[in-house]
Amino acid sequence: xxxxxxxxxxxxxxxxxxxxxxxxxxxxxxxxxxxxxxxxxxxxxxxxxxxxxxxxxxxxxxxxxxxxxxxxxxxxxxxxxxxxxxxxxxxxxxxxxxxxxxxxxxxxxxxxxxxxxxxxxxxxxxxxxxxxxxxxxxxxxxxxxxxxxxxxxxxxxxxxxxxxxxxxxxxxxxxxxxxxxxxxxxxxxxxxxxxxxxxxxxxxxxxxxxxxxxxxxxxxxxxxxxxxxxxxxxxxxxxxxxxxxxxxxxxxxxxxxxxxxxxxxxxxxxxxxxxxxxxxxxxxxxxxxxxxxxxxxxxxxxxxxxxxxxxxxxxxxxxxxxxxxxxxxxxxxxxxxxxxxxxxxxxxxxxxxxxxxxxxxxxxxxxxxxxxxxxxxxxxxxxxxxxxxxxxxxxxxxxxxxxxxxxxxxx
Amino acid sequence: xxxxxxxxxxxxxxxxxxxxxxxxxxxxxxxxxxxxxxxxxxxxxxxxxxxxxxxxxxxxxxxxxxxxxxxxxxxxxxxxxxxxxxxxxxxxxxxxxxxxxxxxxxxxxxxxxxxxxxxxxxxxxxxxxxxxxxxxxxxxxxxxxxxxxxxxxxxxxxxxxxxxxxxxxxxxxxxxxxxxxxxxxxxxxxxxxxxxxxxxxxxxxxxxxxxxxxxxxxxxxxxxxxxxxxxxxxxxxxxxxxxxxxxxxxxxxxxxxxxxxxxxxxxxxxxxxxxxxxxxxxxxxxxxxxxxxxxxxxxxxxxxxxxxxxxxxxxxxxxxxxxxxxxxxxxxxxxxxxxxxxxxxxxxxxxxxxxxxxxxxxxxxxxxxxxxxxxxxxxxxxxxxxxxxxxxxxxxxxxxxxxxxxxxxxx
Numbered sequence: 066x067x068x069x070x071x072x073x074x075x076x077x078x079x080x081x082x083x084x085x086x087x088x089x090x091x092x093x094x095x096x097x098x099x100x101x102x103x104x105x106x107x108x109x110x111x112x113x114x115x116x117x118x119x120x121x122x123x124x125x126x127x128x129x130x131x132x133x134x135x136x137x138x139x140x141x142x143x144x145x146x147x148x149x150x151x152x153x154x155x156x157x158x159x160x161x162x163x164x165x166x167x168x169x170x171x172x173x174x175x176x177x178x179x180x181x182x183x184x185x186x187x188x189x190x191x192x193x194x195x196x197x198x199x200x201x202x203x204x205x206x207x208x209x210x211x212x213x214x215x216x217x218x219x220x221x222x223x224x225x226x227x228x229x230x231x232x233x234x235x236x237x238x239x240x241x242x243x244x245x246x247x248x249x250x251x252x253x254x255x256x257x258x259x260x261x262x263x264x265x266x267x268x269x270x271x272x273x274x275x276x277x278x279x280x281x282x283x284x285x286x287x288x289x290x291x292x293x294x295x296x297x298x299x300x301x302x303x304x305x306x307x308x309x310x311x312x313x314x315x316x317x318x319x320x321x322x323x324x325x326x327x328x329x330x331x332x333x334x335x336x337x338x339x340x341x342x343x344x345x346x347x348x349x350x351x352x353x354x355x356x357x358x359x360x361x362x363x364x365x366x367x368x369x370x371x372x373x374x375x376x377x378x379x380x381x382x383x384x385x386x387x388x389x390x391x392x393x394x395x396x397x398x399x400x401x402x403x404x405x406x407x408x409x410x411x412x413x414x415x416x417x418x419x420x421x422x423x424x425x426x427x428x429x430x431x432x433x434x435x436x437x438x439x440x441x442x443x444x445x446x447x448x449x450x451x452x453x454x455x456x457x458x459x460x461x462x463x464x465x466x467x468x469x470x471x472x473x474x475x476x
Numbered sequence: 477x478x479x480x481x482x483x484x485x486x487x488x489x490x491x492x493x494x495x496x497x498x499x500x501x502x503x504x505x506x507x508x509x510x511x512x513x514x515x516x517x518x519x520x521x522x523x524x525x526x527x528x529x530x531x532x533x534x535x536x537x538x539x540x541x542x543x544x545x546x547x548x549x550x551x552x553x554x555x556x557x558x559x560x561x562x563x564x565x566x567x568x569x570x571x572x573x574x575x576x577x578x579x580x581x582x583x584x585x586x587x588x589x590x591x592x593x594x595x596x597x598x599x600x601x602x603x604x605x606x607x608x609x610x611x612x613x614x615x616x617x618x619x620x621x622x623x624x625x626x627x628x629x630x631x632x633x634x635x636x637x638x639x640x641x642x643x644x645x646x647x648x649x650x651x652x653x654x655x656x657x658x659x660x661x662x663x664x665x666x667x668x669x670x671x672x673x674x675x676x677x678x679x680x681x682x683x684x685x686x687x688x689x690x691x692x693x694x695x696x697x698x699x700x701x702x703x704x705x706x707x708x709x710x711x712x713x714x715x716x717x718x719x720x721x722x723x724x725x726x727x728x729x730x731x732x733x734x735x736x737x738x739x740x741x742x743x744x745x746x747x748x749x750x751x752x753x754x755x756x757x758x759x760x761x762x763x764x765x766x767x768x769x770x771x772x773x774x775x776x777x778x779x780x781x782x783x784x785x786x787x788x789x790x791x792x793x794x795x796x797x798x799x800x801x802x803x804x805x806x807x808x809x810x811x812x813x814x815x816x817x818x819x820x821x822x823x824x825x826x827x828x829x830x831x832x833x834x835x836x837x838x839x840x841x842x843x844x845x846x847x848x849x850x851x852x853x854x855x856x857x858x859x860x861x862x863x864x865x866x867x868x869x870x871x872x873x874x875x876x877x878x879x880x881x882x883x884x885x886x887x
Contacts, residue, residue, distance in 0.1 A: 075685045076696060078512045079655070080503035083494055092491035101489045102524060104517040109685065113513060120531055137669040137686060138677065171843070171861040176666045178673075196864055198666075217688065219868060244491075274492045285492055340779070346765025347758030350779040354757025357833050357866055365785040367778055368751070368761040374776040374819060378789060408785060422768050455768055 066237050067102045068094050069125040071117060073133040073142055074216060075108035086131050086214075086221050093225060095242040095287070097233055099127065109133065114145040122149065126209055127233075132216030134199035136178045142213055143184050143202070150206055152186040157200075160191060164198045192228040196220040201228065210236070240289055243296035245304060247284040248317040250468040257282045260310045264303075271303050280464030281323060284311075316471060323467045324352045330474045331362035331412075336440075338470075339408035340366030341379040341400040343391065344418040344434060349463045364408050369400070379403035379415070390429070392417050397435035398446045405439050412474070413439045414466055418449075420458045434462045438469045445469065477648055478513045479505050480536040482528060484544040484553055485627060486519035497542050497625075497632055504636060508644055509651035509700065510538065520544065522552040522559075529560050537620055538644075543627030545610035547589040553624055554595050554613070561617055563597040571602060575609045603639040607631040612639065621647070651700055654707035656682075656715060658695040659728040661879040668693045671721045675714075682714050691875030692734060695722075727882060734878045735763045741885045742773035742823075747851075749881075750819035751777030752790040752811040754802065755829040755845060760874045775819050780811070790814035790826070801840070803828050808846035809857045816850045823885070824850045825877055829860075831869045845873045849880045856880065 070091075072084040084106055091101045102125065107117050114133075121128050133142030147154050160183035161175075168175040182199045185191045192201030197220040202213040212229055214221045249257055254277045261284065265273035271288035286303055290296030308315060316326050331338060340350050347368045353359055367378035372391055375381040380403035381396055389395045400415025418434025425431035430450070437446040447469065451461040481502075483495040495517055502512045513536065518528050525544070532539050544553030558565050571594035572586075579586040593610045596602045603612030608631040613624040623640055625632045660668055665688045672695065676684035682699035697714055701707030719726060727737050742749060751761050758779045764770055778789035783802055786792040791814035792807055800806045808826045816824025829845025836842035841861070848857040858880065862872040 075683070076687050078502065078515065079696070079698075080499050080506065083496065083499060085494065088491045088494060091489065095491065102519065103528070104489065106515040108513065116531075116535065117514070120527075124527065136666045138673060139685060167863065171863055173664075176670050178670055179666055196868075219865060223865075274490070276492055287490075342758075345762075346770070346774075347753075347761030347777075347779065350758030351756075351762045354779070354781065355867070355870075359757075360781050363757075363781050365779045365781040365789070366758075367789065368758065368765070368776045370765065370771050370774050370776040377818070378776070378778065407788070456766070459766075 066099050066126050068099050068127040068129060069103040069105070069121050070101060071114075071121060071128065071130045072104070072106045073109065073114055073130060074106075075110075075139075077106045077132075078108050084131075086216070086218055089218070089222055090129060090131075090225060092244070093230060094233075095244065097230070097237050098241045099233070099237060100242075109139045109141055111141040111145045111148075114141060115149050118146055118149050122209060122211075128209065128211045130211070130213045131221060134182065134201070134213060134215045136176070136181050136198070140181065143181075143186070146202075146204070146211065146213065147186040150186065150204070150211075152188065154184040154186055156180065156183050157185050157191060158183070160185070160200050163193070163200075167198060192224055194220055194224055195227070196223050203229070203232070240291060241293045241296050242287060242289055243293060243300055244285060244287045245300045245318060246320060247286070247304070247307065247311070247315050248321075248323070249282040249284065249311055249314045250316050250323060250464065250471070252282060252311070252314050254282050257284065257311065261307050264306050264310060268303055271299050273303075280460045313472075316468075322355075323464065323471065325356050327467055327471050327474070328353070328356045328359055328362065330471065334474055336411040336474060337362050337364050338412050338414070339364050339404045339410035340414045340416075341375070341404035342366065342368050342416045343370060343375070343400070344420040345416050345459050345462050345466075346370065348459050349414065349416060349466050352463055352467070364410050366404055366408070375400065378407065380407055392419055392429050392433060392435065394435050394446050394448060397437040398439070398444050401437035401439035401444055401446075411440060412470065414470060415439070416462055416466055418458070418462060420455045420462075422455060432458050434458065436462065436466050436469060438466075438473050440473065445473065477510050477537050479510050479538040479540060480514040480516070480532050481512060482525075482532060482539065482541045483515070483517045484520065484525060484541060485517075486521075486550075488517045489519050495542075497627070497629055500629070500633055501540060501542075501636060504641060505644075506653045506655075508641075508648050509653050510644070510648060511653060520550040520552055522556045525552060525556040526560055529557055533560065533620060533622075539620065539622045541622070541624045542632060545593065545612070545624060545626045547587065547592050547609070551592065554592075554597070557615070557622065557624065558597040561597065561615070563599065565595040565597055567591065567594050568596050568602060569594075571596070571611050574604070574611075578609060603635055605631055605635055606638070607634050614640070614643070651702060652704050652707050653698060653700055654704060654711055655696065655698045656711045656729060657731060658697070658715065658718065658722070658726050659732075659734070660693040660695065660722055660725045661727050661734055661875065661882070663693060663722070663725050665693050668695065668722065672718050675717045675721060679714055682710055684714075691871050724883070724886075727879075733766075734875065734882065736767050738878050738882050738885070739764070739767045739770055739773060741882065745885055747822040747885060748773050748775050749823050749825070750775050750815045750821035751825045751827075752786070752815035753777065753779050753827045754781060754786070754811070755831040756827050756870050756873050756877075757781065759870050760825065760827060760877050763874055763878070775821050777815060777819070786811065789818065791818055803830055803840050803844060803846065805846050805857050805859060808848040809850070809855050812848035812850035812855055812857075822851060823881065825881060826850070827873055827877055829869070829873060831866045831873075833866060843869050845869065847873065847877050847880060849877075849884050851884060856884065
């Protein structure tokens with residue numbers, strides 16, 4: 066079965082927005098052996114959407130539409146699809162009740178226009194939306210499956226995983242696509258490629274793609290096979306060759322983020338953690354606490370933007386700050402050791418640096434960052450010169466702090 | 477004149493790659509008053525590309541194809557377009573000479589398959605490529621303009637700017653597109669629409685789109701005019717009608733983020749800020765410090781995940797924690813007042829809540845969040861019930877904290 070995806074929304078035709086939902090859907094569809102043949106992006110215009118949908122309906126067996134299910138007049142998908150298929154829309158009372166209940170739970174009254182979201186084409190199924198108000202729609206007609214999903218990513222992803230994947234699994238047969246992602250920390254993308262290109266180049270199945278994403282490098286392998294087992298065996302073969310070339314820079318092969326891996330180690334070793342951040346401004350603690358259950362090992366920390374707070378919250382002596390400056394190796398060390406002591410955590414992390422765009426000097430340029438990890442065995446401090454803008458320098462700082470922590474607690 | 481863009485390349489149909497060239501082209505086209513109506517992504521398959529191109533040729537006056545001009549068998553654009561238009565391809569000796577010269581400059585010999593790149597449909601112009609080997613192609617036929625550009629961004633951008641923009645400028649009759657974005661805080665999307673739909677509905681120019689993005693609601697207006705001034709006047713007219721309906725919920729009309737607006741107010745009023753976060757885990761401080769120069773007003777804060785740290789860093793009394801529980805109105809107030817006092821800031825913010833997925837009870841469900849803002853005039857505390865998952869609850873908490881702060885310092 067081949068699929069095509071239609072993203073609906075005038076904002077996706079501006080210079081400022083691009084469709085990212087289709088990447089998520091493609092990954093899920095591929096895992097079922099379904100390939101995406103076309104993607105189309107069209108504005109909130111019923112006539113143009115009708116034209117596009119009519120063409121897709123003629124050539125594809127599985128059509129997924131995203132967006133255009135909101136409560137406003139802009140939200141034209143329900144009507145446009147029903148028109149092309151010659152179906153009428155009817156209001157589903159249960160959907161209205163669910164939306165009203167959702168509003169009631171947060172102490173609000175449902176605005177009248179939300180009733181539009183309860184319109185479903187005759188003969189279609191509606192798909193409950195656990196994360197929002199708009200239900201999805203599932204239509205089967207003339208041997209085609211048409212799925213309409215809400216646009217917000219967290220709504221779309223939850224609905225597709227829970228409601229659509231099981232149904233699609235029942236429908237597909239034959240060739241399977243399996244993927245594996247090796248996540249790598251502590252190496253630049255070019256070095257990852259240099260190390261593994263000679264290994265993956267001879268293989269067309271699995272295919273290999275290297276991606277740089279949010280500070281981590283990801284090696285994506287994708288294999289076709291007659292069965293899942295066959296595809297998995299191909300992945301195993303190539304993975305076993307690649308792993309030695311990247312060694313312990315690989316921190317995950319099953320999708321975990323670096324903060325999740327670090328959290329698993331901390332739980333396993335029964336260690337607690339505290340942080341003292343300057344240039345990252347809370348990004349490190351924010352990443353650590355993204356992980357559900359992080360309160361088990363993360364006690365908290367300080368964002369010490371001012372020098373006074375470096376002293377008050379992390380016990381850095383004013384003399385040290387005066388002698389070496391806030392962005393220095395001794396201050397990073399003092400931040401890590403001080404926050405560990407004050408919070409009575411097993412491990413303390415300190416970060417200080419210059420994220421820019423201002424504040425750099427010849428001696429201490431933008432991108433200079435010191436990171437320290439302190440535990441009962443002592444303190445490791447490293448100096449970095451990160452490339453890029455403020456956002457990237459902060460991201461790389463948090464990434465290398467997590468990577469230093471991972472190596473520290475693993476040993 | 478309306479445009480549509482076709483991106484050709486099988487890699488753009490994988491989970492790992494998305495088309496970004498079209499954002500660049502859209503920005504350039506908009507500056508000429510040309511709107512993009514459709515974008516289609518199709519793999520390296522001559523038959524499928526033919527189907528897509530045939531449909532676009534019927535409905536659009538300007539069609540831009542990207543990619544598929546390389547020297548390999550995969551590069552099918554030249555042939556597929558020529559087939560649909562009933563044109564034959566001929567080899568242009570000058571193009572071959574240029575490609576051979578390019579290779580010679582770097583001491584290499586042109587591979588034989590590069591001659592494919594010199595194939596141009598009869599009657600078409602070829603566009604020199606300063607950054608690579610594949611020339612572009614410009615076809616005019618039946619009142620349509622068809623432009624074929626190479627896929628690599630630096631080749632495409634240079635070629636489009638130098639070769640296509642001047643030609644297109646001559647073709648368009650001066651119509652200009654101008655856009656404006658009103659950013660709204662503190663209202664759900666459906667209420668924003670309910671308030672302003674009666675106002676924007678009668679207008680087709682400007683067109684209006686409402687978007688929900690990262691906790692903020694954005695109202696996008698886009699106007700066409702014979703001149704920039706005319707388009708701006710249309711935007712002014714509609715903006716002046718919409719503004720009273722949303723009142724002071726509009727925090728920006730020139731692109732600033734909520735954290736930037738709050739930063740501008742803090743600088744203007746010469747106030748300093750400190751934060752004490754529990755469930756947001758540092759997200760609020762991270763957002764505040766995304767803004768370059770935030771060290772001027774943000775002193776820092778505490779991420780007090782554990783109760784001990786709520787006491788140590790923000791001076792919350794253990795008795796208060798015991799009596800009301802960590803997630804409570806009095807504790808939010810004590811966090812805000814305590815961090816303000818300890819850090820000696822003009823304003824203190826305290827956040828405590830249950831982000832989930834675990835930790836909720838009937839009395840204190842997941843999504844319950846208390847936010848407090850304390851300054852010299854006293855402390856405001858609000859209770860929220862946020863919908864969604866952990867990530868969304870944390871995001872909305874940080875958003876409403878910034879919005880409470882904005883309202884507080886504005887007055």
